[in-house]
Amino acid sequence: MTLDAVGGVWQYALGLAQQLQALGDFVVLAGLGPEPEPCDRREAEAFSTLEWLASPPDWLAADEQAVAGLGDELDRLVRGYAIDLVQVNEPGQAAHLELSCPLVAVSHSCIATWFQAVRGTPPPNEWTWQQGRTGVGLKRADLVVAPSFSHRGALRACYGLLPRLAVVYNAATNFAPSGNRNDTVFAAGRWWDEGKNGHVLDQAAALVEWPVLAAGATVGPNGSCMTFENLIALGPITHAEVLSLAGRSGLFVSPSLYEPFGLGALEAAAAGTPLLLADIPTYRELWGDVAAFFAPRDHQALAAQINRLTQDEALRRRMGAAARQRARRLTYQRQAVSMRRAYDSVEAVRIGRS
Numbered sequence: 001m002t003l004d005a006v007g008g009v010w011q012y013a014l015g016l017a018q019q020l021q022a023l024g025d026f027v028v029l030a031g032l033g034p035e036p037e038p039c040d041r042r043e044a045e046a047f048s049t050l051e052w053l054a055s056p057p058d059w060l061a062a063d064e065q066a067v068a069g070l071g072d073e074l075d076r077l078v079r080g081y082a083i084d085l086v087q088v089n090e091p092g093q094a095a096h097l098e099l100s101c102p103l104v105a106v107s108h109s110c111i112a113t114w115f116q117a118v119r120g121t122p123p124p125n126e127w128t129w130q131q132g133r134t135g136v137g138l139k140r141a142d143l144v145v146a147p148s149f150s151h152r153g154a155l156r157a158c159y160g161l162l163p164r165l166a167v168v169y170n171a172a173t174n175f176a177p178s179g180n181r182n183d184t185v186f187a188a189g190r191w192w193d194e195g196k197n198g199h200v201l202d203q204a205a206a207l208v209e210w211p212v213l214a215a216g217a218t219v220g221p222n223g224s225c226m227t228f229e230n231l232i233a234l235g236p237i238t239h240a241e242v243l244s245l246a247g248r249s250g251l252f253v254s255p256s257l258y259e260p261f262g263l264g265a266l267e268a269a270a271a272g273t274p275l276l277l278a279d280i281p282t283y284r285e286l287w288g289d290v291a292a293f294f295a296p297r298d299h300q301a302l303a304a305q306i307n308r309l310t311q312d313e314a315l316r317r318r319m320g321a322a323a324r325q326r327a328r329r330l331t332y333q334r335q336a337v338s339m340r341r342a343y344d345s346v347e348a349v350r351i352g353r354s
Contacts, residue, residue: 001029001087002074004057005036007034007106007190008263009089011239011244012170017048019336028081030074032093034221039238057068057097058092060221064129071097085343091144092130094137102346105141107151109260112158117258117280118195135159142346145339146324149259150281155262162191166342169286170261171335174328175270177320178247185212185271186249187308188242188264195258197278198228203299205231208306211276215242247271250316251309253314254278257296262286270327274319276305290322 003013004253029044031052035325036044044050048164055070070093074086088094091105111130115123123131138144138155144165146152152167185205189196191214197291198214203214212231216334219225234245242264246252252268253276262282265275269287277283292309294301 001027002089002093003029003031004089005031005040006033006057006060007108009221010036010040011263013089014048015171015291015332015335016339017044017174019332020340023045023336023340025340026081027078028083030077032070033060046332049081058090058130058133061114061130062224063207066134067133069094075099085347086135087339088141091137095133095152097140098137101344102142104342104346105137106147107138107155107260108146108147109258110155110158111153113151114195114258116154116158131158135233138162138165139185140273143342144200145342148150148282148285150180150285151260153281158323168195168335168338168342169330170266171330171332172266172270172327173326173332175243175247175267175271177324180248181250183210183310184249185210185251185253186215186245186268187212187255187263187309188215189233189254189256190220191216191218191233192222192224194224195256196226196354197255197257197296198226198298198304200297201253201255202228202230204255204302204306207300207303208310209233210306210310212253212306213245213249215245222324228316243267245272246273249273251276251306252282253302253306255296256280259283265291266327266330270330272320274316275323276302276309286322287326290319290326292319294341 001013003009019300020027020324028049033056055067056189074262078099087104089106091107094105105125111123111127115121140157145168147170149167156162214231215237216235217236246268252273254265255278276290277291277295278291294305
């Protein structure tokens with residue numbers, strides 16, 4: 001299973017791999033891009049085998065030539081560990097792979113759907129190689145998995161019908177709700193990513209009574225950056241610290257313009273924290289009747305919703321309880337069982353073809 005240590009794919013892959021191992025599978029994690037922190041590496045190696053490759057993920061590659069060696073690297077792992085199935089967590093990684101085993105591609109995001117959601121345009125010329133590579137990978141994979149029906153629709157709008165396209169929701173551990181919550185608004189994300197919409201959250205922070213805390217990097221490995229002026233920027237903190245803050249805060253906010261799933265919202269909901277979310281298709285699909293929403297490009301609308309919720313403790317309690325109840329459906333065990341069914345379907349098709 002491929003992964004990188006920069007974004008949410010790391011937590012997705014570790015959570016899924018750990019549950020698959022608990023169900024009896026042997027998982028080799030193949031890392032791409034900047035290496036993980038020592039504590040993160042130890043966490044992965046505590047239950048799995050971790051191999052770090054020389055190839056970067058597509059979104060950090062200068063051109064297609066930079067990822068040309070990925071096929072050989074994955075083939076060596078397949079042969080060296082007698083792998084039965086490969087899961088790539090970036091569809092472009094499936095392009096041109098010639099492996100002896102079934103290949104599943106999970107789309108956590110892609111350049112074409114990002115540009116459509118964030119800027120309302122196709123990718124510019126310098127990104128078209130990535131869109132093309134993703135399209136090839138989506139068609140090369142024996143099965144493609146999207147983390148939401150909304151993202152499945154976005155993929156089809158950009159790449160065509162894609163008949164072998166399933167949906168398996170992401171997952172999180174259910175956490176005990178905090179007994180003592182702080183009068184704070186909490187948000188988490190890779191704020192250097194324009195799609196996280198950090199500037200709207202920062203503008204809203206100047207108009208609300210509660211302090212707004214934002215965890216996550218403001219400078220990305222691709223050189224993108226975000227500067228906050230009104231909210232309290234915590235910078236990159238550990239995943240355990242994010243979970244702790246999300247569980248103690250009075251309100252969780254996500255202003256994202258683009259979320260194929262939105263793991264941060266799920267983790268907050270699993271701790272019983274009320275959700276205030278950008279009104280985008282994914283969040284409506286997952287949290288439509290248990291969260292509050294705002295127009296994602298309107299900082300005044302966001303501020304008004306924050307002030308409304310911070311002044312109504314009883315409403316926040318009801319929303320937090322409803323969000324936690326919804327999160328109970330999205331466990332790692334259910335996710336792993338669903339992914340195993342997907343793996344079995346691919347292997348069955350291969351056997352039928354042979």
